[in-house]
Amino acid sequence: MAPPTRRRRPGRTLLVLLGIVLTVFGSVFVGTKVSNASWTPGLALDLEGGTQLILTPVSSAGTPTSEDINQAISVIRQRVDASGVSEAEISRQGQRNIVVSLPGTPSQETLDLVRKSSQMDFRPVLAVDVGSPAPEPTATPTDSPTDTPTEEATPEPSASASATADGSVAGTVPGATTPTPEPSPSASSGAQSPSDAAYYLTPEVQQQFEDLDCSAEGALAGGEPGAADKAFVTCDTDGVYKYALGPIEIPGTQIDSATSGLQVLPNGGVGTEWVVNIKFTNAGTTTFAKTTERLLAQQPPQNQFAMVLDGLVISAPQVNTVIPNGQAEISGDFTQATAATLAQQLNFGSLPLTFQVESEQRVSATLGSEQLQAGLVAGLIGLVLVVIYSFLQYRALAILTVGSLVVAGVLTYGVIALLSWTQGYRLSLPGVAGLIIAIGITADSFIVYFERIRDELRDGRTLPAAVERGWDRARRTILASDAVNLLAAVVLYALSVGGVRGFAFTLGLTTVIDVIVVFLFTHPMMEIIARTRFWGGGHPLSGLDPRRLGAPERTRYVGRGKVVTGPRSTAGPEDAVEDEPVTDRKVPTPVGTGGMTIAERRAAERAAARRADAPTDAPQTTEGND
Incomplete structure (x- = not known):
């Protein structure tokens, strides 16, 4: 007696796939009603055209160095990415020029953000809180912030260290608390103390501080540094913390130099901790001495000063001693890379650097449109050849191949439209090439599955048994093949830049969709048609006739x-x-039986x-x- 077979419910699997498709397209539909979503995926610069700006950094302190140009490109890229514009191209042209190409029709705010000059200044910290509001706080705020470790990629120090008598400053990341502002004594000169939270944190500033959400779109785009004699509310470059800062005390132009390296020990030896050393000008030395003297008497977090570059806090060290000689050392959880990044930012911000617009013009997508049409024609030819081959090889079974390709195409289109709305994704010409290659990847999965079924039929099994046994063998091959493709796409995306990343992204996306379609559509449909008279009965045109297969x-x-x-x-x-x-x-079979x-x-x-x-x-x- 034959053992009972597993009961299959292919209809339920198809309902799961239908739910995924409805969720994707339903989300886009809702987005078109309540937001700026569109049924047409966004196109990149090479397909849609856009605006191209050529900028030349100009400094009154002399000719900007190559490092200054690279840092300027980094600052502009951060501005563009934070503004929500994707697939922008920012590159260096010649020795000094910077070319910024923005796809589509960027807003005037985005263009102004790219053109504006950078400025660094030092401001006292008045209040600190987490960058995004928590829905349900679980801890009671305390008066003293706690040290919070951060990732190595962040340039902000993350652990406290004691200062030495020669004027070093310990870098620290403030905790996720907002201390109650307390009045600070005025300076001896009679002027208002920059650390006087009761004076500068007006109800209007306090409301801005509470309403600021560093995770919101555009919050990390930077902006104007604010009035020099007013309080300023902003985020750090990672969006982890938000700050309420006092007026400007030290402009970036009073920084003479900034370097990074291993800490020098009191005995003259070299330690193992990476630090950043800042040297101020004569004017900056006098101002910084007075600032550290005042901040030393404050309670956390008002004993910190924020380094603000391009309207964002890049570091907020805590003062542990008076620094009279204008030479400060910032220590913390630095790596070699993060210490070097902070030093470059300080040097870049110390330059009175402005961007002179050499040209601003619209870039057409004529060449890109022609290439897109050629690519679509090539993809259509490839699709037709795949369909013709399927009908010649598998006859009526090719209907399942065509249906699976249609489902994969519909799902891919919906996901790209959804990503265009939620993530600002734009489809580039290399991305279109990745979609065309996906036709072959998807067809390979069907061929592997169908050939496994036909092999089982050649061994004399019935179609339902051949489908189940062929699927058990084919799915391992399909998963292994798609895993290799996905791994290659991930590596290519991580190591490449520009349009190549668009190719890698679409290649990885279509590989994942191929797995979904094969598991949730192709196999369940094969189980269903195996029960029909046409395919299950082995009709000569079904592609599953045992006689034609040589059983x-x-x-x-x-x-x-x-x-x-x-x-x-x-x-x-x-x-x-x-x-x-x-x-x-494993039942032994007599020879010849x-x-x-x-x-x-x-x-x-x-x-x-x-x-x-x-x-x-x-x-x-x-x-x-x-």
């Missing part, structure tokens, strides 16, 4: 002492017996003996007794 003739027992010699149909009353190989039980049961083998032996004594034109169907 060997077999003598089999059909009941009542009858045996039949000939190719087995892909469906029939013997399905329950033939489903037994699906359990993968073809895997028949004992009753079949005995009936076949008796039939063979009778045929040996019968005339040559005797029929092949013989009756016998068990």
Whole structure:
């Protein structure tokens, strides 16, 4: 007796796929009603055109160095990315020029953001809080912030260290608390103290501070540094913390130099901790001495001063001692890279650097449109060839191939439209090339699956049994192949820049969609059509005819002492017996018996003996007794 087979419910699997498709397109539909979503995916610069600006950094302190130009490109890229514009191209042209290409029609605010000059200044910290509001706070705020470790990629120090008598300053990241502002004593000169939170944190500033969400779109784009004699509310460059800052005390132009390196120990040796050393000008030395003297008497976090570059806080060290000589050392959880980054930012911000617009013009996408049309024609030709090959090779079974390709295309289009709305993704010409290649990747998965099924039919199994056994073998091959493609796409995306990343992204996306379609559409549909008369009965045009596949003739027992010699149909009353190989039980099969049961083998032996004594034109169907 054959063991019971697993009960399949392909209809439920198809409903899961339908739910995914409806979720994707439903989200885009809702976005078109409540936001700026569109059914047309966004196009990159090479397909849509855009605006190109050529900027030349100008400094009154001299000619900007190559490092200054690179830092300027980094600052502009951060501005553009934070403004929500994706697929922008920012590159260096010649020795001094910077070329910024923005796809589509950027807003005037974005263009002004790119053109504006950078400025650094030092401001006292009045209040600190987490960058995005928590829905349900679970901890009571305290008066003293705690040290919070951050990732190595952040340029802001993350652990406190004690200052030395020669004027070093310990870098620290403030905790996620907002201390209650307390009045600070005025300076001895009678002027208002920059650390006087009660004076500068007016109800209006306090409301701005509470409403600021550093995770909101455009919050990290930077902006105007604010009035020099007013309080200023901003975020850090990572969007982790938000600050309420006092008026400007030290402009960036009073920084003479900034370097990074290993800490020099008091005995003259070299330690293992990476630090940033700042040297101020004569004017900056005097101002910084007074600032550190005042901040030393404040309570956290008002004993910190924020370094503000391009309207964002790049570091907020805590003062642990008075620094009279204008030479400060910032220490903390620095790596070599993060220390060097902070030093470059300080040097860049110390320059009175402005951007002179050499040219601003619209860039057409004529060449890109022609290439897109050529690419779409090539993709259409490839799709037609795949369909023709499928019908020649698999006949009516190719209908399932075409249906799977249609489902994959619809799902891919919906996901790209959704990403264009939610993530600002723009489809570039290399991305279109990745979509065209996906046709071959998806077709490969179908071919592997169909050939596994046909191999099982050649071994004499029925179609339902061949589908299950072929799927068990094919899915491992499909997953291994798609895993290799996905790994290659991830590595290519991580190591490449520009348009190549667009190719890698679409290649990885379509690989994931291929797995979804094969598992949630192709296999369930194959289980359904295997139960139909056309495919399950082995019609010559179904692509699953055992005779056309070369299945060997077999003598089999059909009941009542009858045996039949000939190719087995892909469906029939013997399905329950033939489903037994699906359990993968290792049962020894006698040589020459073809895997028949004992009753079949005995009936076949008796039939063979009778045929040996019968005339040559005797029929092949013989009756016998068990």
